[in-house]
Amino acid sequence: GEQVEQRPPHLSVREGDSAVIICTYTDPNSYYFFWYKQEPGAGLQLLMKVFSSTEINEGQGFTVLLNKKDKQLSLNLTAAHPGDSAVYFCAVSRTSGGNYKPTFGKGTSLVVHP
């Protein structure tokens, strides 16, 4: 089945620096890609969804890149601020419908120091 490797597991940056998190997946037929943010004691918050037909998506303060050739999905937080401190998860899936089981990365704990 699909396997997703997420790195780094921990990331510490200064306010204003960029932070890059990368997920590498194995199934070339994966079609749905997501980034989620989880703050302490809370559920996961959807940051961005990417379909295989797109490669670059920009959100508020971050950019998501999908490199299908290398089977990599990346999240780049530009000019990080302390409010970005959280655990970030990528999720990858090839299926849709009710029997929908995305594969999640193991998470990256990001700390942004003032």
Added chain:
Amino acid sequence: AQTIHQWPVAEIKAVGSPLSLGCTIKGKSSPNLYWYWQATGGTLQQLFYSITVGQVESVVQLNLSASRPKDDQFILSTEKLLLSHSGFYLCAWRGQGEEQYFGPGTRLTVL
């Protein structure tokens, strides 16, 4: 707008005791619903999914069961808790773009 609510917020239970966790979705008709388990600081493991009322599919066997008694309600339960059941339980519904929207979670501690 859709809202998702989980209850209780946290539970501390003894090994061998029963458990019932709930999840309610408002503002979404006939949602596809999911239960996930998350170990402390860990990745998510999907436990169950449900497409419609009365129908629940198990994804992994962890001595847990789930039920969908109403269109907007998803229940996770067990008659006998194990230490390994400790963790964070998340309910989610699936959006139109295959994304999932998660509830606030329930923290379970089994002693």
